[in-house]
Amino acid sequence: MGAATNTNAASADDGVRLRKMLATDLPAAHELSDALRWPHRPTDWKQAFSHAEGVVAERDGTVVGTALRFRWGPQDATIGLVIVAPAQQGRRIGHKLMSTLLDGLDSHRVRLNATLEGRGLYERLGFVRVGELRQHQGIAQPAPLVALDSGWRLRPAGASDAPVLKALDAQACGMPRDALLDELLAEAESTVVLDDGGTVRGFGLLRRFGRGHSIGPVVAPDAEGAKALIAHLAGMNAGRFTRIDIDADAGLAEWLEAMGLLRVDAPVVMERGPASQPTAPGAPRGYAIVTQALG
Template sequence: MTSHDDHPPIRLLTPADLGACLDLAEEHGWGREEHKWRLLLASGTGYGIDAPADDPAGGLLATVIRTSYAERWHAVGMMLVAGRRQRRGLGMRLMRRVVEDAAGAPLLLTATDQGRPLYERLGFKAMGGITTLRGTLTEPPVGGENRGDDGGVAVRPARAADLPEILAYDLVAFGADRTELLARLPRFADRFLVARTPEGRLAGFGASWPNVTTTSIGPLVADDASVARALLTPLALGTPTPARFDVGDDQPELARWLHARGLEETGHTELMIHGAHTPPGTPARRFAPFSMAHG
């Protein structure tokens, strides 16, 4: 006989659920990423399943967040199930709800080896790996081959007047409107930079933001790898905590450059897609996601 607790209801999360989300994330060793969770809960749609009244641990049994970009594309992240209730279908129920609410629009997510089988059962297809690098970025040696490799651009802090051009540039690169998310960058990020050509054209932008024990670099969107490096150096140098950068397997030269500058591999995930054959926009211009959960 199936009990009611085997099918606890799914509800929408609110900012008031922040503490319970952090508790669940900490249980999984993700750390209490309060800064990121606040943004996710404010800019996305969170789904949760509460522990039943007779569960002594209480809190949330499962979470996932869907971030919609003008209903054209959706990013999925923070898929978590409490250890005491794993393998009971809670994750599958949440993901089916997310797919249903996307109403046929494609979805993107990054999957660990543990989560990948669940997503594959739902029809997600692997698109390539993403390697997480962490460490303290070092200056290139004096006279080294990387010094002066700035792509011919000038890098400076972003200003309010840059935002319309940033949004237009990102729309082509990402393939969907991220206005609601990118407009939050000036307050969310510690550093928010733009790169411009000598003629004044926007050639890229990037940001870095605090995340518990690391400083995350992203988003990073640029014309090419040389512009990405020109932005990456001032974003990652001298950060208060080790820099974190998520680089796609389709950017091996950038990964080698980061290794040479002191960052080391600490993890690997798989980019997966549902409802489309290829990612949106111009992937060659996207050098780092906003975060793994945001796409």
């Protein structure tokens, strides 16, 4: 990763030094996110790091900042887990971390989900707002099943469905993420597919994340299909802490709140580089993301 591997080039005058993130930095990274009350478990950090190139900021031998980038194919990338210790903020550490990550990505479309605090920094680096997320969470309540049209049904995913699910995910998010999907499918407590007369048109996953369970990704051709998938998975997790991060334009917010999953945050989706293409009617669409770091 360009400058991230060049310690001297990434050094700062105030004693802050940037370097490539190593697996041995994960406990310190978890401490940083825990200090901000982010829900990530050590396991969640390990999963993200396994798909990432990361950079850390050190001061007096202590990790005071992190940032990860994820390359998805030759032209797309996401950035996440950009953290600066509260006591070290205001020293432009976040800017240095981001500049290091963006090195070599000038031809890429780069996407991230920005907190209110980080939005100004990202705008100065050339990112523009392209949408919003809605983070919903709470103790899931049993939800009435959503009626599907004749010939449509929900069924458990089988091993032979994996290639189709990876293709649907790539179409929905615009990025090939086969290795990530392989891992998510292997670890999911439940994967359910939306089947139209033998053709898989969508899917959703329920898996462990953070303080409990997370629903996502969810891919479907329309909102009713997404509701059917989410209602089924939330019902499986009824009585337990459940989180889902949805596209704000999906039209699902009020419906989720009726299921006990209240909105707690609204990050802004930002991109830099070539613009994403609009989703064609009837094409697979992402209704819920994996995580805010991974997209």
